Amino acid sequence: MCGIFCLLSLSPAQFERDKKIYEHLKRRGPDSSQDLTVRGTHSCYHCLFSAHVLHMRGILTTQPVQDSAGNVLLWNGEIFGGVPVKPEENDTAVIAQRLSSCNSPSEVVSVLSTIRGPWGFVYYQRAADCLWFGRDFFGRRSLLWKFDESINALTLTSVAAYSSGLDQSAWREVPAAGVYRIDLKAATEAGSVMFEVFPWAHGGNHPDSGCSDTILESVPSCCSAVMNEAGLVLTSPVCPLNTSIPESINEEEIHSDSCIKDLEQLLASKEKQHEVNGLIDVLSEAIRRRVQALPFRIQDDPPPTYDHARVAVLFSGGIDSMILAVLADHHIPAHEPIDLLNVAFKLQEPKKQKESAKKPKKHNNKPTHDKPGAESQTSGPFDVPDRITGRAGLKELQDLNPERRWNFVEVNVTQEELQEMRQERVCHLVYPLDTVLDDSIGCAVWFASRGKGFISEDEDDQKPFTSSAKVILTGIGADEQLAGYSRHRVRFKTSGHEGLIQELAMELGRISSRNLGRDDRVIGDHGKEARFPYLDEDVVSFLNSLPVWEKADLTLPRGVGEKLLLRLTARQLGLGQSAVLPKRAMQFGSRIAKMEDKREKASDKCTRLLTG
Structure with missing residues (x-):
């Protein structure tokens, strides 16, 4: 890069x-x-x-x-x-x-x-x-x-x-x-x-x-x-989007309540098995190309050791990042660690908790399978939703491969540091984008990819840690192709499969201007390279070739229907609770949105970015 x-x-x-x-x-x-x-x-x-x-x-x-x-x-x-x-x-x-x-x-x-x-x-x-x-x-x-x-x-x-x-x-x-x-x-x-x-x-x-x-x-x-006068064009690197619409589904009736289909039951279908295995093949190969044959260090670094990771994952414990971690584990040498970068913005403590917060909190970093809503039971100032699901995801990864050293890097950000680094660095990197959403995502990704935080050697001991990884895997592209956002459900409810297909086509068509340039600038600021396996040309072509109802079934509840094919893939790879976690946007999961003006809309111009 x-x-x-x-x-x-x-x-x-x-x-x-x-x-x-x-x-x-x-x-x-x-x-x-x-x-x-x-x-x-x-x-x-x-x-x-x-x-x-x-x-x-x-x-x-x-x-x-x-x-x-x-x-x-x-x-x-x-x-x-x-x-x-x-x-x-x-x-x-x-x-x-x-x-x-x-x-x-x-x-x-x-x-x-x-x-x-x-x-x-x-x-x-x-x-x-x-x-x-x-x-x-x-x-x-x-x-x-x-x-x-x-x-x-x-x-x-x-x-x-x-x-x-x-x-x-x-x-x-x-x-x-x-x-x-x-x-x-x-x-x-x-x-x-x-x-x-x-x-x-x-x-x-x-x-x-x-x-x-x-x-x-x-x-x-x-x-x-x-x-150009000659009419020359570059050949598209991906196949066209499958715009098939199912004939057998009456779109007037699909919005009635339906029972949750068990992922295991769906996996028993030979057709589903074929699609899941196809996705695993192309995504695994995409990740292999992005994690192998990497240098250990830049010229001025100390000599390489097996304690230093060369690959990190932007990690929330959600399905996108979990699958990246599992498949990266298949291709990175067993003696090398993988860094899991988990960012949290400090919660404003309720008054009744301030006294108890003065006492040191033990077992704060123990992985747990907290369910959605469990964040309300925590008392640590950095126990945001993504930290809780991140720890649970870490436990799943440790169960899948206990021999691997998984560095769960807790990146903790205070409001003071956020304000300082936004003005010093992030406002320049996000620019020329300028919305509230660009600010939230840009800041969260900048701090996460810096990889400066803490890791836990055991339940009671935290030590400072900075990730050495120069390659950072990010899950962007999964939601855009597999109907992971809440707006996809809204469009499906109002316009059926045809509207959903149009929405997905638009999502991928505008991903360069909404996300990728910004994320490349933000991550690259640390002398690190963002890599996007879900946007590998072969992965996109495979997903484009499938009819939309095979990728998502939005008649099913949240946590199952959206990104259904990816959830089935997670189960096939041996993942558990993380396979059915509902989508949670990074700005809410990391709680950066809680630090700022709660009355803002994501599309508003962000005044905090315009005062640099």
């Missing part, structure tokens, strides 16, 4: 890079930092390329990568399929070599279409005097853009910095609707930038009608965008 930055200036005027942006980029890539300036041969444009590398694979390859022909690559990505990469090879070098052999736009588009995995890139083709850039199909890596009219310059960067000045709304996320090409000679002559768009083919989840609108809404001021 990398922090990448490109400033394209269309005039000979000198420019200065924002020092705060440089600091953010360097934190993303602590292993190598380098700048490179390129000037046009026949035009007066010049480009500053800056790259900051987090070494994850093969031999450390410094960036920007420049070949003998003068082409320059900034690559922020991981190749998990499509393009062969040997264990000893670095994927940046492999992609640079592939792109160097391209002599036409169609060849560049062909190379990018074959890659499976997350990526954001900037590529300068010297002979053609053009600049390519873009994000992968799902937008799993952040890329922002801004045009500064005062210096006639376009900036592309992995992360920006919030400013309370006049340009506070200038930065926008580059839409993950395709890749973009700038004719640098034409841009210099015109004194303005036009983006030639090469869209993703709409065989996947991006709605046809919205693609052009999405791009045009996000184009920086003083710039324009047009579809």
Whole structure:
């Protein structure tokens, strides 16, 4: 993973890079930092390329990568399929070599279409005097853009910095609707930038009608965008969404009360077994690719020991993170620990508890199978719902593999630290997103992925602990594909299967702009890499191929019907109570929402983010 930055200036005027942006980029890539300036041969444009590398694979390859022909690559990505990469090879070098052999736009588009995995890139083709850039199909890596009219310059960067000045709304996320090409000679002559768009083919989840609108809404001021004249498109990496609607179900009657079908009973069906095993196969392989062949440390770390984990899971004890942990356990060497990062924001203590809270609380970290509602019986200031289900989940994992060292990292956050780090770091990382929900999720993920907290050696002893893992698995994508949110039930109730299918298609189509860019910026700030197994192209294709009623049955109660296929998978993998936990959003499970203004709506602009 990398922090990448490109400033394209269309005039000979000198420019200065924002020092705060440089600091953010360097934190993303602590292993190598380098700048490179390129000037046009026949035009007066010049480009500053800056790259900051987090070494994850093969031999450390410094960036920007420049070949003998003068082409320059900034690559922020991981190749998990499509393009062969040997264990000893670095994927940046492999992609640079592939792109160097391209002599036409169609060849560049062909190379990018074959890659499976997350990526954001900037590529300068010297002979053609053009600049390519873009994000992968799902937008799993952040890329922002801004045009500064005062210096006639376009900036592309992995992360920006919030400013309370006049340009506070200038930065926008580059839409993950395709890749973009700038004719640098034409841009210099015109004194303005036009983006030639090469869209993703709409065989996947991006709605046809919205693609052009999405791009045009996000184009920086003083710039324009047009579809490429040759009609070239990138091949969708996933199969189309199955839009079948069941004929045998009378949608007028499915909302009556129904008894809870036992997951074990459903698993007895051969058809269900086939689907569950299919999901286990593709998801297990997706996780294998993301947890194996990892370096132990960055150059300045102490020598590696078996006490240090290389993989962590954002962990609530809910079904999404439990399945990630179970399958990661299948592929990570037995002697290595796995870190389970569990974040909690300090509860405001009721007055009657203040006296008893002064006394040290024993057995606070004992794993327990607390049921929903049990949080009301706890007295610890960090005993939030996700901490309780997290401990219960830890016990299930220990029962499944008692030989594994599971580091359950209790990340405890006070209101004072939240306010301090929001203003110092998180407001810049969440930006240009600015809602209450972005603030809550951004802060929770930032603290969790930092991995600084406590672990318990036994029931009474806690010790400070900071996770060493550079790869962080996150469960995002499961709810969007398997109808895990409460709004899916609402849509199903009002519009049946047809409405639910439309909702799921929209969810995956907008996941880049609502979640992934933000989460990549937030997690990357710690010099760690977010990996999203539920958004692996093969996993998405498998789930897209199934009819919606096989993935979720919203005629069943909460904790069973939503994400039904994943719940059956959990049972097949040997999980117990966690397989039937209802969905609980991170902002509520971690209790960060309780710390803030309770009258706010998730979609409101968050004033706390706008005072940095």
